[in-house]
Amino acid sequence: MLDFSEERKRFGESCTACGLCVAVCPIIPETDVRDIEPAAIMESVMALYHSGTMSPTAKTRIYSCMSCQTCKNECPEGLDPGLGLSLARAILQEKGEPTPRGLSFLLPETEFNLMKAIEAIQLKPEERPWVTDVVRQKPSSSKTVLFTGCTGLMQPDLVSTALDLIRRVDPSAQALGGIDYCCGDTNLRAGNPAASASHFLRLVEGLESFSPKNVVFLCPTCNSFFDLHAPKTTWSWQFITQFLVDHLEKLGPLKELNATITIHDACHLVRGEKPESESPRTLAKAIPGIKVVEMENCAENALCCGGSAMAAAGKPGTDFRARRLKQAVDTGAQIMAPYCPGCQSVFTPERPNLPIQIESLITLLGRSAGICHEDKLFRFLSYRDGKRVLSEAEECVQASELPKEKLMGFITKYFR
Ligand code: SF4
Ligand code: SF4
Ligand code: SF4
Known part of the structure; x- marks a missing residue:
């Protein structure tokens, strides 16, 4: 390490x-x-x-x-x-x-954090498609394990789509997630290297308990963090786009989607420890009817989503996000397709105000393969009405492990 x-x-x-x-x-x-x-x-x-x-x-x-x-x-x-x-x-x-408030709000140690809150309004604890505690749940062995990453928790539809796609290759595949399992990147970026290292070791231990052969990361930063630390394991790891490219022929017939998309690359894939930008493009081109147009900055020159700067510095980050979104709009594409759940969660709140749709490349591939899970977060954001979200998310709020009053206050503010 x-x-x-x-x-x-x-x-x-x-x-x-x-x-x-x-x-x-x-x-x-x-x-x-x-x-x-x-x-x-x-x-x-x-x-x-x-x-x-x-x-x-x-x-x-x-x-x-x-x-x-x-x-x-x-x-x-x-x-x-x-x-x-x-x-x-x-x-x-x-x-x-x-620690800047925006960063603290992302830390797994923070009792009421962004990921937990956004997750809690979309699904009840028992509906989670991932294992959250390997000691209590004692998962059975599975050759392939998907790790959701902390930002995946905010997009359960994306995790479910990814898991369904992986299960076409390995029907026994399971997912590990939950706020207690984190690669440690957030803590490193918040200035807590010791906590970062202990999160990383805990995650390796959690993954070990599935006795996997291959771990698939939904988040390219987690994948790059594993490449950086290079832990000694009996299993290999891969980013999801690489896994799906390796098994394209097993995903079943892909139906035509007819759309022009522009791919938003993730810094930690295209400039990560083992940089590459081909696997997302191979996936996009495998979907019949999809045409890819590139942004001014793409592949190894891609601009960041700005998320980390938004959390730690505020306005410079939101301005940077606007710069990236403008590049996407300028392509004339109908859909901006990120493949990192972190980037997606940075762009999604802007989605109702944009002349371009934002849809994960994994979701697009899922749609083409006949897999659909509703993106509830987008539905809630498009209401622009905290009270309506509150009433539709009522059952989830009541079932949540978070303090109810605080969660309701958060919903009213976040979705106004
Ligand atoms: S890389 Fe980022 S999104 Fe992925 S688990 Fe680590 S902190 Fe969370
Ligand atoms: S580029 Fe120069 S200033 Fe920046 S880290 Fe390296 S030595 Fe320091
Ligand atoms: S934001 Fe600037 S300093 Fe930080 S990693 Fe990117 S180029 Fe380097």
């Missing part, structure tokens, strides 16, 4: 504050440090590393990082600047800086 303390030490000793990572960083133009010299921006970060000096410039640089990996191959010292900035968040925490 990667040793985060060593990585922090290495970054502190090796970064020369040359600023090359700032010069290529796509979020900087959206922030209030855009007019500061790149080297000066990184000097402020290194002042935090070396002497604990906090400055507004350093904080903006550190919290606006989207972990998009654009800068990864630019560093002359062979460092991963995104990782260095995540580890700098730990230094900020040690100095007493509170």
Whole structure:
């Protein structure tokens, strides 16, 4: 496993504050440090590393990082600047800086967090299509296990579609999910490397209990995190698009869908530990009637969804998301197709206001294969009426493990 303390030490000793990572960083133009010299921006970060000096410039640089990996191959010292900035968040925490609220709201440790709330209004605990506690539920062995990732919890329809597709290949496949199983990326990005490492180990243990041969990740960040840590396991792992491409012929006849789509790539697939951008395109082209048009930035040059910056820095992130959505609209496609549930959850709240539909590539493939699960979240968002959502989600709210009053307050605000 990667040793985060060593990585922090290495970054502190090796970064020369040359600023090359700032010069290529796509979020900087959206922030209030855009007019500061790149080297000066990184000097402020290194002042935090070396002497604990906090400055507004350093904080903006550190919290606006989207972990998009654009800068990864630019560093002359062979460092991963995104990782260095995540580890700098730990230094900020040690100095007493509170974790930004948007980030805390995503942490699995937070009693009432975004994933749990969005999940709770769509399905009752007993309806979850995934195993949530391997100790209590003692799952039987299965050759293939799908890991939902924390953002998959917000899209149970997507998880069900993915699982149905996988079961056409391996009927015994099961899914592991629930907020207690996380790859640890959120904690790393929130400046808690120790918690990140323990989440990762717990997830490996959880997956082991299925005695799998192959683990399929619904989230490309989880997949890349496994590539980064490279745990010693008796099983292999793959991102879902790669798994589906390997087994296309077993998915059954695919019916025509007739649509022009543009693919929103995920940073952690196209610039991840083992970068590739072909598997999503192979899947799209396998669907009869689907025409793919590319955005101005695509494949290895794709722009991030902006989600991490939205959570940690607010406006720069929402502006960045708008920039990406404009690129999608400009293609003239009918559908923007992300394949990462995290990106999808970042774009979905904007969906009712856009002249382009947003539908996961996995959902499109499922539709073509005759698999349909209702996207309840989109239905609720399109009402733009918290009271109506509250009344339709009443049974789920009552069955939820979350505090009811708090959940009802959240619904009223989130869906207004
Ligand atoms: S990972 Fe992306 S957002 Fe973060 S510093 Fe690098 S280029 Fe900028
Ligand atoms: S992380 Fe690398 S590219 Fe960025 S300032 Fe430091 S040495 Fe330069
Ligand atoms: S990569 Fe992101 S979405 Fe996937 S489990 Fe980890 S934190 Fe959650």
